[in-house]
Amino acid sequence: MATDAVVQIRSFNAGRDPQRLAMKYQKMRASTFAFLRATCHLFYQRLATQERLKDAPLVWACGDLHLENFGSYKGSNGQVYFDLNDFDEAALAPANWDLVRMLASIEIGAMDAGLKSKRAQVLCQAFVQAYAEALSLGKSYWLERETATGPIHHLLSDLRERKRSAFLDTRTDVRGGKRAIRLDGKKALPASAQERKHVKALISSYASTLSTPGFYRVLDVARRIAGTGSLGLERYMVLVQGKGGVDGNYLLDLKRAVPSSLTPYLKTKQPRWPSEGQRVVTLQQRIQAVPMAFLNSIEDAKASYVLRALQPSEDRIRISESTLAPGGQEDLIHAMGQMVAWAHLRTCARQGSAGADELIAFGKRKAWRSPLLASAKRCAQQVRQDAVLFNQAYDRGEFDVHSS
Structure with missing residues (x-):
């Protein structure tokens, strides 16, 4: 064993x-x-x-x-x-x-x-x-x-x-009037040129289906460090144009979706989902009282991803907190x-x-x-x-x- x-x-x-x-x-x-x-x-x-x-x-x-x-x-x-x-x-x-x-x-x-x-x-x-x-x-x-x-x-x-601008200041730096993701080795790591190109293509393809594609114009990409079980999977922190200006930018989380760990051990027949990303997004929308902002699935020829607003791990309560x-x-x-x-x-x-x-x-x-x-x-x-x-x-x- x-x-x-x-x-x-x-x-x-x-x-x-x-x-x-x-x-x-x-x-x-x-x-x-x-x-x-x-x-x-x-x-x-x-x-x-x-x-x-x-x-x-x-x-x-x-x-x-x-x-x-x-x-x-x-x-x-x-x-x-x-x-x-x-x-x-x-x-x-x-x-x-x-x-x-x-x-x-x-x-x-x-x-x-x-x-x-x-x-x-x-x-x-x-x-x-x-x-x-x-x-x-x-x-x-x-x-x-x-x-x-x-x-x-x-x-x-x-x-x-x-304030969104205050949160942005914890994860990004402003240089020459433009924001860039802070590569601190704790929350974010550098993305390769190929990874940046890949993420921009994914987001651009998704944005082209929306009425406000400019909101999703990608300004910067980093490999995201977050979670425990999913750590090491393809995952990115994405800085987008948002409402414009350095304080109008938004941070998004883009994570590759993989099959549920439960399915090999369940006797229950599962639905045929179009993709793993759509499984995750559909069930999140179903289970949460109100779904998270920007929640959507994105697919390309090789994989599917879940896009959502970046959720800081600090926005949780731990049972060990002394307070x-x-x-x-x-x-x-x-x-x-x-x-x-x-x-x-x-x-x-x-x-x-x-x-x-x-x-x-x-x-x-x-x-x-x-x-x-x-x-x-x-x-x-x-x-x-x-x-x-x-x-x-x-x-x-x-x-x-x-x-x-």
Whole structure:
């Protein structure tokens, strides 16, 4: 099993950009939570072969649900929301697949934050309770500044007040009256001439279908450093003309879309999507209460990509934050449980997903809750074991991408 985990990780990441892949492996070595985030494929392989979760309704699942897959963003209507925010792994799956991964992330995230096991269990129970209660009500809502409380309210208030020009100043530099992406080695790396040409062609082709193609005129391109699981995949930070002038520019995120890690282990038949990019975009539009600004898929002859407004990783709340008191932790977890239930309800009766009545009945039942908590605990323990094996292999130099 040790060799199997190491081989699977190396195989899954084959062909990725070596510079950013080295960063990914380094992050995975640094914490068990980062390892969890980076090995969604391994998590579901383990779940499918080792766990026997009881039947649950089919939902359009986020797929990679964990503590840091929630965040604030500006929607397509210009308003600020807090919601699930990454859908690379989205698929039609049993509801408990989303839940068990989320609960395992709470277990592992709490451990990494120095919280005791009993505290992690309290937070897991709070999540399940909030999810079940919201699901049983049968109506989906959303969080925005006026309806959020505690740490989420503070985050949304900060984002609402943030000026685009101030955000641009954190990621770009102005030289000779023109902006350029700051290549700091932490958020962005240089793009080759071929990569820049490729991105400009993609954006130009997409812009030509719109009524305002000048908005998308590309000013600069960089390889983006972001995320954990996707780190090393083809991904760019793109500076576009926007509304004109140095303060009217916009930063966009362009990421290659690849198949969901869940599909090899799902017995559920998936729709035939025109492309992986369209799968991700369609399901993000379906799952989020209001989709993210500029969200679209772009295809060329070889691959498909997801385009959206650049979303800073800072616009998230981490359970380890020192400013988050115990009460704030429970408020945050409770809100996350509600948001997952609302997402599942929002997508009911769509292309094979369960109807609202089935989801409501599931939320009211209690028989599934204790087994789910126990399953998540076992999954978290398996992740810890796999992380130890990875760490040992990493320390032996088996994940040195520059020597392989």
